[in-house]
Amino acid sequence: MLFDVIIIGGGPAGLTAGIYTSRARLKSLLIERAFPGGQVMTTEWIENYPGFDEGISGVELSQKMERQAKKFGLEIIQGSVARLSLYDKIKKIELDEGQIYESKTLIVATGANPMHLKVEGEDRYRGRGVSYCATCDGAFFKDKKIAVIGGGNSALQEAIFLTKFAEMVYIVHRRGEFRATKILQERAFANPHIKVIWNSVAEKIEGEDTVNTLFLRNVKTKESTRLEVQGVFIYVGYNPNTEFLKGLVYLNEENYIVTDEKMSASLPGVFAAGDARVKFLKQIATAVGDGAMAAMAAEKYIEENF
Ligand SMILES: Cc1cc2nc3c(=O)[nH]c(=O)nc-3n(C[C@H](O)[C@H](O)[C@H](O)COP(=O)(O)OP(=O)(O)OC[C@H]3O[C@@H](n4cnc5c(N)ncnc54)[C@H](O)[C@@H]3O)c2cc1C
Structure with missing residues (x-):
């Protein structure tokens, strides 16, 4: 036809x-x-x-x-x-x-x-703590700690949405400022359940059955840190x-x-x-x-x- x-x-x-x-x-x-x-x-x-x-x-x-x-x-x-x-x-x-x-x-x-971050643990824990969709998976993280990776509109919008469920949302951003629009930045900064971790990149995601740790590296100081989170939401393009x-x-x-x-x-x-x-x-x-x-x-x- x-x-x-x-x-x-x-x-x-x-x-x-x-x-x-x-x-x-x-x-x-x-x-x-x-x-x-x-x-x-x-x-x-x-x-x-x-x-x-x-x-x-x-x-x-x-x-x-x-x-x-x-x-x-x-x-x-x-x-x-x-x-x-x-x-x-x-x-x-x-x-x-x-x-x-x-x-x-x-x-x-x-x-x-x-896009994927391409870090160790990302594929392994996809659907077991690693997500690309807050709407789909946010409700699984009630009273949990979550990391959102990214600094654009989607990252901030979804981080704000995730505070409906999570006790704390850490936004991990590789730069010292966001690319997102000002109104979203203002809402994120004003939200007591959001903490921003600047100048940092994810290096590895670890857990047992599900995610429990995100390893970060500060791109300026080169210092490595561990963040105890049960979810990692990725918004990097x-x-x-x-x-x-x-x-x-x-x-x-x-x-x-x-x-x-x-x-x-x-x-x-x-x-x-x-x-x-x-x-x-x-x-x-x-x-x-x-x-x-x-x-x-x-x-x-x-x-x-x-
Ligand atoms: C988390 C998030 C929040 C957003 N929030 C907003 C917002 O608040 N306001 C706003 O304006 N925009 C927002 N956006 C952006 C907006 O959703 C997109 O710009 C818009 O959906 C793009 O529309 P599209 O039709 O071009 O593509 P898409 O919405 O990506 O649709 C493309 C479709 O093509 C299908 N497809 C792909 N390949 C094939 C194939 N080979 N064969 C058959 N089908 C195929 C896909 O399954 C998909 O359904 C958001 C996006 C995300 C991810």
Whole structure:
């Protein structure tokens, strides 16, 4: 079956693209490997997305976007895209289980995944004290001590959220100041359940069945210390989910998709939206903007080429 538009990824960028293409009566398919909502599904509370003046939970916002897209006829299937054939006018999209779908245009909205620290004990204790998702795992740490590693918006936001459960949250940051926005810094500094450990990096995570110790090294004094914690939450950056595009479209040195302002990638009929592309600000508001733009650009491409 030939689609007008196939969208890979069901985060805010992909779902918005789907709302626009389906509402424009284009035959649209969205392929999502996990669950619609993407990173938003794993975010506890969102208060900077316009229209929700009291804030909204990530799960609820994801469900609303999914419902809205389905209302206009967007077909959503579960599957992980593994291979693409993009050089012909009709694009072929192959899932890792072998099914092949064909489309006139493709919108890649595969977002990004958290980066790992790559320290001893990280893989061993993943799911047994090491986590990349406070919303998913925070409740397991009631009255415990936790370390949050990182200094950007996600690290501070999730550290503040974790104080709902934990007795103490240590934010371990390799520099002497945060990159996070001022409002989050002010909230973190004002929170009696947060302590910041500056100029320090994690060296090793140890435990028995579950984590009990994080080994740190001060990058200035070179001094090593032990922190007794039962959880280590890691927020040190992201890798774009663009593996399957390597050698097909132009990616930057960090493997983000390079697009023009209409979200066109370097091949005709291929568009990208959201966190997977090179951009200044990776947020829900910018992801939905990208999704709308990519959808309209895909519609125009079909009008002009088919
Ligand atoms: C902890 C945390 C807190 C955040 N808080 C906020 C906030 O308060 N406000 C805000 O504006 N932003 C926030 N963000 C950022 C925001 O969630 C992202 O910018 C936004 O979700 C990006 O949307 P996206 O659609 O580009 O990608 P994603 O949300 O990453 O969605 C991409 C989707 O593609 C799917 N996918 C990937 N590869 C494949 C494949 N090969 N085949 C099929 N499917 C695939 C993934 O499963 C995923 O569902 C937060 C992020 C995190 C992690």
